[in-house]
Amino acid sequence: MLANMQKTVICVCLCFFLTALQGQSFRPKFFCFSDAFSRSEYSNDPVSQAKLLQKLGFDGIEMSLSNPQQTDKKLEAMNQHNLKIFMIWAKLDLDSEQPVDPRLFDFIIKMKGKGATIWFHINSKKYVPSDSAGDSICVSILQKVADYADDYGVSIALYPHHGDWLIKVGHAVQLTQKVNRRNVGAVFNLCHYLKLEERNLMEQELTKAVPYLFAVSINGADDGETNKMEWDRLIQPLGKGSFDVLKVLQILKRNHYAGPVGLQCYALKEKPEDHLKYSMTSWNKYMQKL
Numbered sequence: 001m002l003a004n005m006q007k008t009v010i011c012v013c014l015c016f017f018l019t020a021l022q023g024q025s026f027r028p029k030f031f032c033f034s035d036a037f038s039r040s041e042y043s044n045d046p047v048s049q050a051k052l053l054q055k056l057g058f059d060g061i062e063m064s065l066s067n068p069q070q071t072d073k074k075l076e077a078m079n080q081h082n083l084k085i086f087m088i089w090a091k092l093d094l095d096s097e098q099p100v101d102p103r104l105f106d107f108i109i110k111m112k113g114k115g116a117t118i119w120f121h122i123n124s125k126k127y128v129p130s131d132s133a134g135d136s137i138c139v140s141i142l143q144k145v146a147d148y149a150d151d152y153g154v155s156i157a158l159y160p161h162h163g164d165w166l167i168k169v170g171h172a173v174q175l176t177q178k179v180n181r182r183n184v185g186a187v188f189n190l191c192h193y194l195k196l197e198e199r200n201l202m203e204q205e206l207t208k209a210v211p212y213l214f215a216v217s218i219n220g221a222d223d224g225e226t227n228k229m230e231w232d233r234l235i236q237p238l239g240k241g242s243f244d245v246l247k248v249l250q251i252l253k254r255n256h257y258a259g260p261v262g263l264q265c266y267a268l269k270e271k272p273e274d275h276l277k278y279s280m281t282s283w284n285k286y287m288q289k290l
Contacts, residue, residue: 026253026290029059029260030283031086032276033217036265040272044070046077052273053083056280060084062119062262065103075110085111086260087119087157087215092141094124094134094165099141105148112152117214118145119157119187124165134165139178146181155183157214162192169193169205173212185214190248191234191264194226203251210255218245219264220282235266237275239282246286253290 032053042048053061060083063074078085088107093099104118120142127134146156158172166172172186188209193202220236222229223243238245252261263283268275 026249027287028216028252028257029084029086030057030263030280031060031062031084031260032058032263032279033062033265034064034089036263036268036276037272039267039269042272046070046074047080049074049272050077050081050083052276054081056276057284058083058263058276058280059260060086062087062089064089065101065107071107085114085116087117087262089159090118090120092120092122092138094122094137094141095126100145104145108149108152108154111154115153117155117157118149119159119215120166121159121161121164122166127165129163129165129167130171131165135175135178138166138175142175142179142184143181146179146184150181150183155185155214156181157185157187159187160189160192160196162195167192167196169197169209173209176212185259186212187215187217188213189217189264190245191217191219191221191231191266194221194234194243195229195231196227199223199226203247206248206251207255210252210257213257214259215262216248216252216257216259217262217264218248220245220279231267235264235268237268237270237282238263238279239285240278245282246289249286249290 037043037049061078063071063085065071065088075085090101090104122138124134142156149156158166158175160167160169160172169186169188176184176186186209188206197205218238220238220240221243222233222241226234263279265275
């Protein structure tokens with residue numbers, strides 16, 4: 001009888017454990033790209049940007065270092081509205097004697113302890129896209145920046161981008177492995193993947209990349225022969241287009257992705273208050289399904 005009671009207790013505990021596992025939530029932090037506001041009256045008004053993002057339920061924003069004065073204003077505005085600067089857009093030029101903007105190092109100090117990540121788009125005219133001959137130069141630069149950034153709790157993410165030297169997520173993962181720093185990872189960018197890589201291999205490539213990913217970006221898009229499509233079909237408000245973005249999120253959940261998700265908004269024609277609201281509504285629907 002005692003043995004039966006012990007078995008019962010074990011079964012009950014196991015059921016509770018499995019139920020807890022099944023009920024684990026998947027709701028990554030969700031931020032928008034700064035280009036959400038680039039064609040609007042919000043473009044030079046970080047306070048209005050912050051108010052809108054807070055109202056709609058975003059967790060924060062991405063930003064670039066192109067305008068230092070605007071950068072400080074945006075930092076202050078987001079902080080006042082309890083929003084986070086998730087990503088800092090920066091260029092790394094393999095061909096230059098000064099491969100990264102020197103202002104970046106001062107900015108890293110400002111971001112101490114804030115959990116920010118610099119995502120680099122990596123350029124070269126000397127090396128063609130994905131040419132591994134540039135890897136050693138790139139790795140050396142990244143190691144130096146990463147070691148500096150690590151002292152301030154800032155991470156580095158490698159952002160594949162159409163037209164650059166780094167264009168594929170698989171290459172970003174390879175570089176991450178070669179850099180071998182705890183604060184360096186890769187990025188999966190949906191629209192650039194659809195534009196540049198093999199559509200039918202996306203699940204396989206994304207699954208392999210997840211352990212190395214520090215960030216993911218998504219948006220609405222059309223499906224089909226995506227390599228031949230223009231950006232107006234590959235970047236739409238979330239929830240529009242024929243491509244099933246939910247499948248991307250399911251892959252992330254299945255492989256225990258724990259980083260943030262960004263909303264790509266490049267060249268959208270709608271007003272920010274409209275396309276961001278539509279995207280957030282779609283995001284919430286996806287989260288409910290997951």
